[in-house]
Amino acid sequence: MMNRARIFLIGVMMLFILSGCNTDSTSETEVGVKKMLVPLYSYPSLNDSWERLIALKQKTNNLEIVAIVNQSNGDFTQPSTSYINGIDALHKAGIQVVGYIYTDYTQRPVVEVKQNIDAWTEFYKTYGLEGFFFDEASRNEEDFAYYQEITQYAESKGLQFNILNPGTSVDPIYMEGDIASVVLIRETTYEKVVYKTNLNQPTEHTKKAIVLYSSDEENIAQKVCAYALEHDFDYVYATDHGTTDDRWAELSSYVDELAVLISKGCRD
Template sequence: MSTLLVPYYEHPSVRPAEWDALIAAAPRLYGVVLNPASGPGDAPDESFAEVAARLRAAGTRVLGYADTDYARRPSADVVRDLTRHRDWYGTDGVFLDQVTSGPAEFAYYRRLATAVRGTLALNHGTTPHPSYGRIADVLVTFEGTWSTYRRQPPQPWRGGTDVRLCHLVYGVPDGVDPAVAGADLYCAVPGVGDHPWGTLPHTLEPAR
């Protein structure tokens, strides 16, 4: 059965009820992606440190967000983000975003993997070359709209079985559960546009 990996990119002081709902749902979650400022930011944020501690206390892993810009970002900058997430928020691993899917840049990500302590999730947004399965715990093999997900489902994974596959779907209507065979983890949110991950799955939305 698929479980939830939730990227939620809203500040706890702005959306406290939503963060409370995430923490209350801890038994149903694989993890939550923490993203204070398109990464850890330039200084610790007490509000994010608090929710990270509450999530961990509730038994949910916390993954720090870091952008790799499709292997164009200097690896030292990415490693700095990983260190800040770990030192400031006590993260249990990392969610690397904008990850390439071809083999040409694999060495870049293999080097980054050596700096990760804990869980490594790679967001390719599409099915990557099988080599990535050797360094990651989670591969995001789809990120896109619900309409695209229905028309063009993810390609089958041809790599090993010791990695979890994840689908991230947005623009999902209420009452629809897109969890399908082939995905160990998923997140389906109603949000659309440039910031869909500022919304929670319908099943986690707090009561109004």
Template sequence: MFRSVWLLLALLFPLTLPAQEEGTAAARRLRNRQFESAAQQRTGLLIPLYIYPADIETHPAYNRLIDLKRRYETVPFRVIVNPASGPGTRVDPNYTRAIDRLIGAGCTVIGYVSTDYAKRPAEEIQEDIERWVAFYPRVHGLFFDEMNYEDRDAAVDFQLSLKEAGERSGFWPIVANPGTDTPGRFFAAEAADCFVVHEGETWPEERRIQGDRPGGYGDFPPWTRAVLVHSTTRFDKNSLHVVRRYARWVYVTEDPYRPGREGEENPWDTLSRHMEAMCEELAR
């Protein structure tokens, strides 16, 4: 009897161990394929479209964006929608229709979530994630704004927990916005699929956007980074081409950001007049 048991174990373990190893190898192969696929993708636009979609069938900003996406179909569009500093407390049919139209044009639609630099309770953020699922189930990903970018494990763990919560609900991509230089430990932990490493009224300098510094993000691929530029009346294609070497997602608008000035406190409440120029350059 004992001999039979040992024979059975000898038969089982050689089968089980290689299967486990093959599972690990398969995961590595998949990750490598995903890396190569991402490495070959074009630079795209990360568009904060914080514009209410009234009369969506004739809305000039939405229709212009949709028309540009169809004309420049090879340029990826990630469009952030923001009903009420998040999904709000009820379904807005205008946003439902706007999301449908954006998806119909080939845009990836991302839902806005405020984190208030980790001051907002995690339970409230989880509620927003669940509302995005319930209210607007066609939304693809999430945009965690005001990310806490302190160079501490606790900050990384908090952001990683948000990403994992989004992933459990089926969201991808997960974009996080600290709006400034982000410590490399966030990238190493894969606390988001993409980080906004610059949000400001000027283009970032090349030496800064490279991220090649101790504790920086230079060892991580460009599709994990985004750049947002506001208050820029002149479109500078040279600056665009410098940035795209290091950040795969970009957007520039002339809309000003002037805190305390009425009508100038939100640079993302209009669609950039530079949209077509950006599309032309990125489609080359």
């Protein structure tokens, strides 16, 4: 049996070790590691955006990137060799890939959305597709069941990483109902977003994203990062391209700078 002095010494040593572990854990949490959510809406061989994103991932390996790929707004019945090769290349580079599907704020019949899910799954799951980006999502409580049904259907296909895009704050049930991995609650310009209030809070299962367009202010990458960090966004992206539908046709001109900042937790 050990004497009291030895027991006391061992106790102090264990406390020191545990304290060190907690300190490391806390500092890691404080870093607030961010991720990049990129609307990669260009055709795979149309420009160099896909290759640039892969190179960016290889150069900034600790950065988590989610790419939203968009074949015919998600409404197609045949696979594309270009998309097969592109999705496969993104996946092999360590980039998460989700497929675009629009919901027209619940005006699209659920059966049509499920058909889109089936097509994406049949043609691209084996090449690395991990889920879906459901665009034009409602923010209203009464529409929650619609999105619950389509996300559960996606999960039944083995595609677990699903994103809703209302582009604005939502009823809390969307964050608390555990139906999506991410909700994109800010899609606007930096000029407008800095005045936005009523931000949802992330939950254990559902994180929030911000995607900005037509944002080219001085030091914009640093400003976007600072805003995202202040308001607990986990997924971030911004581009200087304009307000038309082609704003996602090419990567942001400052995407490399933004990626480096995000990879450092947006703290530099």
